[in-house]
Amino acid sequence: MSNALLAMIGLRAAALGLTLSGQGRAADSLYLLADAIAAGRATDEHLRAVAEKLAQRELTDEDWDDVTARIEADSARLQE
Amino acid sequence: MKKIFRVLLIAMLFCVCAPVVVGVQGCTGTAAYREAENPAELAYVLAEHYAALVKQAADLRQRPTTPANAIAAMQRADQIAKPIILQLRPLRDAYIATKSAQTEAELQAAADRAVIAIADLVRTINAATRGTQQ
Numbered sequence: 001m002s003n004a005l006l007a008m009i010g011l012r013a014a015a016l017g018l019t020l021s022g023q024g025r026a027a028d029s030l031y032l033l034a035d036a037i038a039a040g041r042a043t044d045e046h047l048r049a050v051a052e053k054l055a056q057r058e059l060t061d062e063d064w065d066d067v068t069a070r071i072e073a074d075s076a077r078l079q080e
Numbered sequence: 081m082k083k084i085f086r087v088l089l090i091a092m093l094f095c096v097c098a099p100v101v102v103g104v105q106g107c108t109g110t111a112a113y114r115e116a117e118n119p120a121e122l123a124y125v126l127a128e129h130y131a132a133l134v135k136q137a138a139d140l141r142q143r144p145t146t147p148a149n150a151i152a153a154m155q156r157a158d159q160i161a162k163p164i165i166l167q168l169r170p171l172r173d174a175y176i177a178t179k180s181a182q183t184e185a186e187l188q189a190a191a192d193r194a195v196i197a198i199a200d201l202v203r204t205i206n207a208a209t210r211g212t213q214q
Contacts, residue, residue, distance in 0.1 A: 043132040050128045051111035064169050070131045077138035
């Protein structure tokens with residue numbers, strides 16, 4: 001079982017404990033964290049490539065042009 | 081007494097969960113956030129994170145099995161988040177140009193807003209993913 005899966009199970013169990021003890025808002029935060037980790041697995045490779053880029057060189061305007069264009073294109077695809 | 085018990089419970093959960101979360105972050109691609117050495121690089125990592133998520137959301141939107149309400153939720157999250165994310169670049173440009181405390185504070189505040197916007201999109205994507213799997 002992966003560390004990520006164990007963490008998600010642990011966080012959701014902790015959130016349930018908080019919900020049962022009447023700490024709804026704290027439980028929401030733990031659920032949010034668990035959700036973020038789950039989605040983080042999907043973007044893992046992408047962010048790893050970004051980390052390598054940052055480690056290797058300075059960012060340029062072209063890097064920003066590129067990421068902005070990808071956001072605009074995929075956002076348009078989502079909003080169709 | 082009950083209040084003390086709750087505080088102790090939260091403190092205990094934090095002690096148990098925090099090392100696990102930190103450990104997980106070390107192996108789930110959040111290295112990009114650790115590599116960011118200044119607010120300008122942090123802004124770029126946030127933009128790239130959003131780009132990866134909105135691509136995932138768009139892919140889910142095109143799946144015939146994704147429920148309509150989940151698609152609508154992702155669309156709403158994107159409508160709110162995209163202007164916040166796109167605001168990062170001009171603020172980064174201003175920060176790079178002047179390196180003043182004010183532009184740094186403005187960029188940091190925008191980064192804080194972006195984190196919340198990203199978390200909201202993540203929640204809708206996870207809901208859509210669960211809906212697709214059902």
